[in-house]
Amino acid sequence: MRALVAAAAALALASCGEIPQDAAKPYAGKDDTKAYAGDMFKGDKAKYEQTLAKRAEYQNEYVRTGDAKVK
Amino acid sequence: MARMKFICDAERCIECNGCATACKQEHEVPWGVNRRRLVTVNDGVPGERSISVACMHCTDAPCMAVCPVDCFYRTEDQVVLHDKDLCIGCGYCFYACPFGAPQFPQAGAFGLRGKMDKCTYCAGGPEENHSVEEFRKYGRNRLAEGKLPACAEMCSTKALLAGDAPVITTIYKTRVLTRGTGDEIWGWAMAYKVSAKASAHAGVKS
Secondary structure, eight states: OHHHHHHHHHHHHHTTSOOOSOSOOOOOSOOOOOGGGSTTTTTOHHHHHHHHHHHHHTTOHHHHHTOOSOO | OOOEEEEEOTTTOOOOOHHHHHHHHHHTOOTTOOSSEEEEESTTSTTOEEEEEOOOOOTTOHHHHHOTTOOEEEOTTOOEEEOTTTOOOOOHHHHHOTTOOOBOOBOSSTTOBOOOBOOOTTBOOSSOTTOHHHHHHHOOBOGGGTOOOHHHHHOSSOOEEEEEHHHHHHHHHHHHHHHOSSTTOOHHHHHHSOOHHHHTSTTOOO
C-alpha cells in the first residue's frame, strides 16, 4: 500500500516538472535571403547594422532639438 | 546581432491611425487584413490611452511553438517571419498569439480562410529580396533598403519606435527622464518639450 502511495505521489509530482522551452524549433520552409545580401550592402553586415542604428536615432527628436535632459 | 523590436509610447499616441495606414499603403495589404491596428483603453474618457499593436516579434514566439507545419522562422535580426507556401491557414497561431497579430484573409464563401498574414517588420519573407513574389506574398522589404518599418517612420508624434532594442530603449529612456514620471505628465509640454515641473530643474529649457 505504501509503495502504491509513493508511486502515485511520484506520478503526481512529475507533472510539476518543467519541460525545456528553449529547444530549437525546426523550420521546414524555404531559406530567406539575408537583408544585407543585396546591392545596397553587398553582404556587409556591419554596414547594414550601422545604417539601421543611425536611422533609428532619427526617431529621437530630443537629440535634434537639444532638449534632452539626459543624452 | 540586432534584436529588432517595437515600442509604443502610450503618452504620445494620438490614435491617428497613421501607422496602420502607412502599413496598408506600403505593402498593399488587402481589405480585411490588418497587420497593424490601434487599441484604445477608456475611449472617450479623459486620460484615455492608445497604443499601436502589431506582431511584437517575440523572443519566445508562441505562434512558432504551436505551428503544426513549422512554417515560422527567425531572421538574424530576430524578426519572426513565416513561409506562406507552407502555411495551411489552420489558425493555431491566431489562438496562441497574445496580440492578435496573425490575420487571415477571407478566401471564399463559408468563412474559408486563406494563408496567415502578419506584420513582417518590413523585412519581406523567404523569397528573393525585392522580387515580385516577395512583394506579392509579404510586402516590401524595407530592411534590405536600409530603412526601418514604415509604421514607425511614418508616426507623426514618434510614439511608435522601431529599431534595435538597445537603441530604441535608449531613446525611450531619454524621453521619460526628460518629461518626468509623476503627475506632471500631461498635455503638449509633456509630450514634446519638458513639463513645467521638469523645467523648474536647472539647465532644462521649457
